[in-house]
Amino acid sequence: MSPISADQRVVIVGDVYVDYPLDVRIIRLGGVFHAARALQALGLPYALAYTGPEYLETDIQHFANQLGSNSAHRVGIVTGAPAVILAGDAREAGNQEYDEILRGSKKVSWDRLTLQKLLSSYKPSDVLIVPGVLPLPDVLQTVAASGARIHIDIQYDVDPSLLNSGGVSVETMFVSTSTSLFQTRAGGDPGRLRQIVGPATARNLILKENRGGSRAFLADGSTAEAPSFPTRTQHSIGVGDCFNSIWIGTNKSRPAPAALALSSFSSSLYASTWSHTEFLDSMSTLLSAADEVGEMCGSRIPWEDRPKLTVYIAAPDFPDVNTVPLDLLAEALEYHNFSPRRPVKEHGLYSPQLTEAQATKMYHDDLALLESSALLVAVPLTNDPGTFAELGVASALGIPTIIWNPRSLPENLFAWNTAAYRCHQLHEVIDAAFIAIAKPVAARWVPR
Amino acid sequence: MGSSGSGTLGNYQPPESEKCDESINTGLEEVAREEYFSNHGGLPPVGTNVRLRAGPIKGRLVVETSKKPESLGLIPTSFNYLVLCLKKGYTYEGEVTESRGKRSPVIIVSLVADKR
Numbered sequence: 001m002s003p004i005s006a007d008q009r010v011v012i013v014g015d016v017y018v019d020y021p022l023d024v025r026i027i028r029l030g031g032v033f034h035a036a037r038a039l040q041a042l043g044l045p046y047a048l049a050y051t052g053p054e055y056l057e058t059d060i061q062h063f064a065n066q067l068g069s070n071s072a073h074r075v076g077i078v079t080g081a082p083a084v085i086l087a088g089d090a091r092e093a094g095n096q097e098y099d100e101i102l103r104g105s106k107k108v109s110w111d112r113l114t115l116q117k118l119l120s121s122y123k124p125s126d127v128l129i130v131p132g133v134l135p136l137p138d139v140l141q142t143v144a145a146s147g148a149r150i151h152i153d154i155q156y157d158v159d160p161s162l163l164n165s166g167g168v169s170v171e172t173m174f175v176s177t178s179t180s181l182f183q184t185r186a187g188g189d190p191g192r193l194r195q196i197v198g199p200a201t202a203r204n205l206i207l208k209e210n211r212g213g214s215r216a217f218l219a220d221g222s223t224a225e226a227p228s229f230p231t232r233t234q235h236s237i238g239v240g241d242c243f244n245s246i247w248i249g250t251n252k253s254r255p256a257p258a259a260l261a262l263s264s265f266s267s268s269l270y271a272s273t274w275s276h277t278e279f280l281d282s283m284s285t286l287l288s289a290a291d292e293v294g295e296m297c298g299s300r301i302p303w304e305d306r307p308k309l310t311v312y313i314a315a316p317d318f319p320d321v322n323t324v325p326l327d328l329l330a331e332a333l334e335y336h337n338f339s340p341r342r343p344v345k346e347h348g349l350y351s352p353q354l355t356e357a358q359a360t361k362m363y364h365d366d367l368a369l370l371e372s373s374a375l376l377v378a379v380p381l382t383n384d385p386g387t388f389a390e391l392g393v394a395s396a397l398g399i400p401t402i403i404w405n406p407r408s409l410p411e412n413l414f415a416w417n418t419a420a421y422r423c424h425q426l427h428e429v430i431d432a433a434f435i436a437i438a439k440p441v442a443a444r445w446v447p448r
Numbered sequence: 449m450g451s452s453g454s455g456t457l458g459n460y461q462p463p464e465s466e467k468c469d470e471s472i473n474t475g476l477e478e479v480a481r482e483e484y485f486s487n488h489g490g491l492p493p494v495g496t497n498v499r500l501r502a503g504p505i506k507g508r509l510v511v512e513t514s515k516k517p518e519s520l521g522l523i524p525t526s527f528n529y530l531v532l533c534l535k536k537g538y539t540y541e542g543e544v545t546e547s548r549g550k551r552s553p554v555i556i557v558s559l560v561a562d563k564r
Contacts, residue, residue, distance in 0.1 A: 018457070027457055059457050230526040265528075272529075278467075282532060289535040297507035298525050398552070440525050442507040 009045040010248060011122060011148070012036060013075070013115065013139060014130030016052040016060055017100070019237050021087040026274055029063055030085065034238025035128055037276060038245035038266065040068040041283035047122050049115050051076030051108050051133055053083050067276075070122070075115045076134055081106035087237060108133040112142055119146035126151060126171075126248050130241065131158045140168045152202075153244055154181055172251075173202035174244050177209050177303050177337070188337070190215065190304060206247060206260075208240055210336060211434040212301040214264060215446070216256050226260035226443035227298030230435050231268040233427055242270040250290075257443035258294035262286070264443075265293050297440035306337040309437055312373040312399075314391055316384035317344035325379060325406040325426075332430055343369055370394060374437050377429060378403045378419060380412075388415045395419070400436035404429045468533035472500075472540060472559040476511055476521025479553045483518040491547040491555060492520065498557050500540035504531055511557055514541065521555050537564040 012032045019030035032050050039046040047070045052060050054077065064072035081102035088099070100106075119127075119142070127143045129136075129152045136158065143150055149171040152158075158181070175182055175193065186193035190207055194217045197205050203219035215225040246266040251259040269282045286293055301309070311333050315326050326342065333340040347365040354362070370376065376394035378401065380387050394401050395418045403419035405411065406426070416422060421432035479485055484492060492498075497514040500523070504510075509523040509530055523530065530540070542559035 027455075029457060063457070229528050231529070232526075269529075282529075285532040285535050289532060292504055292531055292535070295507045296504060296525075296528055296531060298528065435524070435526060440508065 010126045011124040013049045015132035018084045034241035035245045038242040042249045044249045048072040049075045053078040076108040144168045170202040172204045223446040224256035227300035229268040229298040231272040243267045261294045261443035299434045299438035309374040312376045315379040476555045479521040496544040
């Protein structure tokens, strides 16, 4: 049975950007184009209502056509900025450090009439709004008048009360754990988020929790959750937009857990390649295997469970060693809401001047911390015996272990084979951390 | 579509190799809970012929012995893409390359892809 409904057609409203990840240096049309790629792969008819600068107009029309869009309509002309986003970390080991060039001087001329004409002629069943430079209250009122189901992705600093004040009823709100709405206003508490964005504001609230999975708070009070599916991450740009599109296309014909799983698996496919041809091919197979894919097991670590998961960083965290990789690792783990621990920083640096009692206490403090950890990441910045000893102890205790060799030191045979996961880059460590800690589970309804 | 190198927007070229064609070399998970270990109280010898079961069982991909099929262990979830490869008609067969351990049994397999 096809996972998509026969009578659906979607309009995507939002900005077009040129994405430029600095670490990978591949130019890619982004913004609404991420959702467009996913809808094409799903075989769902769609049209684009976009904003963009004049110099991109020919490319936008060309690639919209190549991506199977029924039509593409410019509803806002962007001036003052090139609509280019630089991404510092394409794979989102930690903060992706998006930076839109000249965003402070960006202006848009909003063409409501073009959007109205599109909605009137195309008659979409669903409209996906990705807030950006367009005036959101105006866009919402225009879309609401069409009668289409409204889905909105809160990516930046959008105030959900805008929805209430306009009297607009939204079918789905998508929120990522990286947004200030979730982290600041909701204090990182998914339950609090649902209180802020109740069913009257958005019938369905989807919380995307990065490599730890996702959950859906539904209008009837039930909650579904799904794991994320590990992949060889090539990039994390537009992955959330892909997720949104697949949810829109599957949640009417599949139970929420299965729809979340399909959205998540599709997102993994999107993240695993820069090639649209490869993505299309994979998605074509996914549609024929939707029943199996919807039941696959992956990594599920709810956001609020992560702070109690201690990650022990075993490394020569010494004053005479360049410990920048350890800082980056700790920051990345904190970004994903884990609790990294650096025993040398916390318990002190051993020196021969310590008394035996002091040294023994230091050792026992480190050991107690290690024993209580959910994961050990060994980072041999130098050939430090302590790092390898801690790796061995963790492995013998059955604690998951990762070894990260950022300086490409000659690999010690025993150490390299003791660790369960061996990584050369930081994003690989983060990928492995979720796999190592999470027990594989399938999508499910969350018991009330 | 709409992606390229840093010079122009274009069509990013697909990779030269198909991911489903790649060989799989991996340790298996949950070895102690699977049929072979339960039935025999030990591990299969190195060289035992094995294969990837044709479809997932309870959301996991399973490696079994080729003769008198008994499950040996589960493929790690990072290989979940294989569920799509199986749907495309790929099969994966190979052998046990390592098998050791008493308290924490370990089986490592090497599987080669074949397309029907």
